[in-house]
Amino acid sequence: MAAEIGAGREDIDDIEVDAFVQAMARRHGYDFSGYAPSSLKRRVLQLVQALGVAHVGELTARVLRDDAMVPQVIARLSVPVSEMFRNPAVFRKLRDEVFPVLASYPHINIWQAGCAHGQEVYSLAILLKEAGLYERCQIYATDFSDEALARAQEGIFPIRDARLYSENYLAAGGRHTLSDYYHARYDFMKLDERLKERVTFANHNLVCDGVFCEAQLVLCRNVLIYFSDALQDRVLGLFRDSLSRGGFLCLGNRESIRFAPSARDFAPLDAELRLYRNTGAAT
Ligand SMILES: C[S@@+](CC[C@H](N)C(=O)[O-])C[C@H]1O[C@@H](n2cnc3c(N)ncnc32)[C@H](O)[C@@H]1O
Incomplete structure (x- = not known):
């Protein structure tokens, strides 16, 4: 009987993610409750792996006690994927x-x-x-x-992205060459400070x-x-x-x-x- 009403791993994850969201909102003021649930859950589970904690419950316990973790948690929950002249x-x-x-x-x-x-x-x-x-x-x-x-x-930015960014720049109607706006050093490109x-x-x-x-x-x-x-x-x-x-x-x-x-x-x-x-x- 207990097995019938008991939660499976998926349900436990959902419950734990809810508790994590509550902890982040109430303890640190970051409210993820309005985020689309499936992608948020995916990112929380990735965070668990990246931080090497056993499960979401342990992650929650740590963020409740350790303020220093918050920037790292936010950085990993956000998806900072971008490119120059994207679309x-x-x-x-x-x-x-x-x-x-x-x-x-x-x-x-x-x-x-x-x-x-x-x-x-x-x-x-x-x-x-x-x-x-x-x-x-x-x-x-x-x-x-x-x-x-x-x-x-x-x-x-990594210099390996320069080619894509240059193509995008020209497709966006750029009038020069993108290399006019950055200096390449080793594996990186640094955009002009101006x-x-x-x-x-x-x-x-x-x-x-x-x-x-x-x-x-x-x-x-x-x-x-x-x-x-x-x-x-x-x-x-x-x-x-x-x-x-x-x-x-x-x-x-x-x-x-x-x-x-x-x-x-x-x-x-x-x-x-x-x-x-x-x-x-x-x-
Ligand atoms: C996929 S990137 C988009 C980057 C860029 N706008 C683009 O389209 O290439 C999403 C960004 O939204 C930011 N973000 C997510 N939730 C946010 C929020 N509640 N307030 C402000 N920024 C947020 C993330 O930190 C991340 O840098």
């Missing part, structure tokens, strides 16, 4: 159709949320420089992982923090896919409140605003490229 067609569209509108503003604020290791923000900086807009811009690159932000600030002059890196958690700035362009690509529908809607509301009327929102190519109640506040500029404009319908 080049999106950057080309920004360059050809969004930048000319931004050019009408004397001062341009851009919020890039979920910046991971910074590949996207350096890509933006390069295209804005080539469009002659960079000096008028303030770019806020935010993430909830301090470790990711520290890496982003360094602007150092690309950071108008960038502020800051910690911001999309789950619980408020509007970050008033912006004419918000990019948040490949972050909402990790969130439940309700959390996606909260975050879209945050972007709507951050954007000036007519401001642009750029999401990842597997993300959609179609089913979110906040979608009524946005009109597609190019639905396939996940580019939208704030219509200000709610204001």
Whole structure:
């Protein structure tokens, strides 16, 4: 009888992951309860392996007692996968159709949320420089992982990625060669420091923090896919409140605003490229 009602390993994992989520929220203020459960569970189980603890219960016990573990836990639960000029067609569209509108503003604020290791923000900086807009811009690159932000600030990437990044840059409509913007040293490429002059890196958690700035362009690509529908809607509301009327929102190519109640506040500029404009319908 006991065996019939007893939980299998899968159920135990689910229960333990719930307890871990509670511990992270109540003890450290990082609330993962609005993340899509299956991918969160996968990452928690990977974390257990990476830290060499016996099971999720032991991980929970450790994070409850050891504050120093938290940055490492956050870094491993976040998925800081990115590339320069990822989906080049999106950057080309920004360059050809969004930048000319931004050019009408004397001062341009851009919020890039979920910046991971910074590949996207350096890509933006390069295209804005080539469009002659960079000096008028303030770019806020935010993430909830301090470790990711520290890496982003360094602007150092493996040289093995340079070829893909260069191809992407040209496909995005880059006017020079990408090597004009970095120095190669041993196995690494270091982006030109000047690309950071108008960038502020800051910690911001999309789950619980408020509007970050008033912006004419918000990019948040490949972050909402990790969130439940309700959390996606909260975050879209945050972007709507951050954007000036007519401001642009750029999401990842597997993300959609179609089913979110906040979608009524946005009109597609190019639905396939996940580019939208704030219509200000709610204001
Ligand atoms: C897959 S990366 C996307 C990187 C980049 N935007 C791109 O598309 O190439 C997802 C990033 O979202 C960040 N992230 C996850 N949850 C977050 C949250 N609640 N608040 C802010 N950033 C978050 C992660 O730390 C990670 O760096």
